[in-house]
Amino acid sequence: MATATPDLPDEVLEDIFIRLDDASDLARASTVCASFHRVVSARRFLRRVRSHHAPPVLGFLYGNTSPGFLPASDPRGAAPAGRALARAADFAFSFLPGRTTRRWRVRDARDGRVLLSQWSVILADLVVADPLHRRYVQIPRIPHLLVTSLADFYMHTFEPFLDPASDKEKEEEETLPFRVICNVLSESKVATFVFSSVTGEWRGVTSFSFRSYGAIRHPGSLLRHYASRCFYWTHDSWNYLLVLDTREMKFSIAGLPPNSHGRRRAIFYAGEDMLCLLTLAKQKLELHWKTLGDSGFGVEEWQHDKTIPLPDCYRYTILDAAEGYLLLRGAPRLLSSYANSSQQVPESQYFTLELKTMVAEKLCSSDQTVCHAGAHLYASFPPSLSLPSI
Incomplete structure (x- = not known):
């Protein structure tokens, strides 16, 4: 005998469903009956879900080739x-x-969208795509007049990426607008352009010289991090942070703890005005933190919080930090023993570390060896609960 469902107003059902902790529970609730499905699949309710709950990590994109x-x-x-x-x-x-x-290269992934560029072109063609709903927006090239304004320095690196949507946009907008930010870098200078899906145009917003802090020989090796409306760039050979505040579109330079030099790093926001730094070395993660002041980065020194040991059976690499998670690859330590053997080489293991709780979980296994510049965490709701992002 079928179980009768309660006859409750849609508003009451919404208030019940929004309190479910897991998106998979919400997906299952939508299959119970037609009325539940109608409430859960409504665009207004899905916008509430998008603003109140962080989407789960469903995997990660790779694609340097x-x-x-x-x-x-x-x-x-x-x-x-x-x-x-x-x-x-x-x-x-x-x-x-x-x-x-054409060969398309994955450059970034946020809010259900993926930014791709044409392979091996400096000021390349760009596309913002929604792989679930098979939609895309072709981004026009940066206008020639804006590009010629960079004539005073040689361009080494073209770095396009997505600016995450704000919480207000996630709750109020029918379809989220998006912004593509593009940095053009030399060894000692960066110029930044922004494309808005609202205006359909690029504009030049800022340039910044970091020459006095030392040149970066290979600016393409800068690693990008995002936390609390700011982007941060780190480099293995450089003990500074290059910081872009997206609210004012201004760059600044900030120091790092002395003992983090030469290590893989990840920057993230832990709430309550606390900025955190994770460094990876010798099978362990070191966690540092500092308070963000009213003026931005703050002036106090980094504080060491804890050491997080990692199992000794893998060699670890930080691949990405986004959506509240760190993505780690664990490669088998004794790969050389398989070089002249008929045994199958063990797969790499991929793990997520939830940054608020520091709880690690295995995400997947694969014989794909993904480098740190080519991995992008993909967080979304199950397909049945996902609105088109474009």
Whole structure:
């Protein structure tokens, strides 16, 4: 006998459903009956969900050469939603223009969108794509007049990335507007341009010289981090942070703890005006923090908080830090013993570390060896709860 569902007003059902802790619970609730599905699938309610709950990590994109996606496979986590996403979405991006003749490179992923650029072109063609709904927006090239304003320094690196949507935009907008930020870097200077989906135009916003803090020989090796409306760049050979405050679109330089030099790093926001730094070295993560002052980065010194040991059976690499998680690759330590052996080489293990709780979970395994510049965490709701992002 079918179980009767309570006859409650939609507003009451919304208030009940919004309190569910897990997006998978919400997806299951939507299958109970037609009235539940109507409430859960309504755009107004999904906008509330998007603003009140962080979407789960369903896998990660890779693509320094050919784009691909590794879904979550750990049965304790988001594996069912990750597999459903992998089946429903086109992470080969076969729907993009000229796909058979162009090579597209994944540059960033946020808010269900993926930013790609044409391969091996300095001021490349850019596309913002929604792989789940197979939609895309072709971004015009930066106008020639803006580019010629950079004639006073030689361009080494073209770095496009997405500016995350604000909480207000997530709650109020029918379809989230998006902004593409593009840095053009030399060894000692950066110029920044911004494209808005609202205006459909690029504008030059700022330039900044960091020559007095030392040149960066390979600016393409700068690693980008995002926390609390600011972007941060680190470099293995440089013990400073290059900081871009997106509220004022101004750059600044900040110091790092002396003992973090030469280590892989991740920057994240831990709430309550606390900025955190994770460094990786010798099978352990070191956590530092400092308070963000009213004027931005703050003037106090970094404080060491704790040491987080990692299992000794892998060699670890920080691949990405986004959506409240750190993505780590664990490669088997004794790969050389398999070089002249008929045994199958063990797969790399990929882990997420929830940055607020410092709880690590296995995300997936794969024979794909993904480098730190080519991995992008993909957080979204299950396909049945995902609105088009473009």
